[in-house]
Amino acid sequence: MDRNVGFSILSLLLASTPVFANPAGAAGDYPTATIVDYVLGCMQTNGRTRQALESCSCSIDVIASILPYDHYERAETFKSMSLTTGENAGLFRESAPAKAARTELKRAQAEADVRCF
Secondary structure, three states: OOHHHHHHHHHHHHHHHHHHHOOOOOHHHOOHHHHHHHHHHHHHHHOOOHHHHHHHHHHHHHHHHHOOHHHHHHHHHHHHHOOOOOOOHHHHHHOHHHHHHHHHHHHHHHHHHHHHO
16 A cells, blocks of 8 residues: 555544544533433433433434534523413513524424434
8 A cells, every 4th residue: 555545544534533432523512411411301201221321312412513502501491491480481482582492402302303213
């Protein structure tokens, strides 16, 4: 094998190693507690099996690759606040920013479901 070709292949493999280590690439931007909370909640819904762990971990990785953390956090905040009672809770359910944030999160979750489950 030509020395330059071998060097080029080695360079390509070394450059792509981080991609293989963390396919989503963006999950590192999410706090560990957020990732664990998501995976535990997902496993509560989908079973407490190794397969569920892998699928749920994949799911948050896909979501993290689509949504920046601040968008995820905003959507989760609107979602949790919309569950409260009272007159002000309507703002978290009906406002344009709340609807947009929930829609963005639902799209990311739908993509994660397609890829991971």
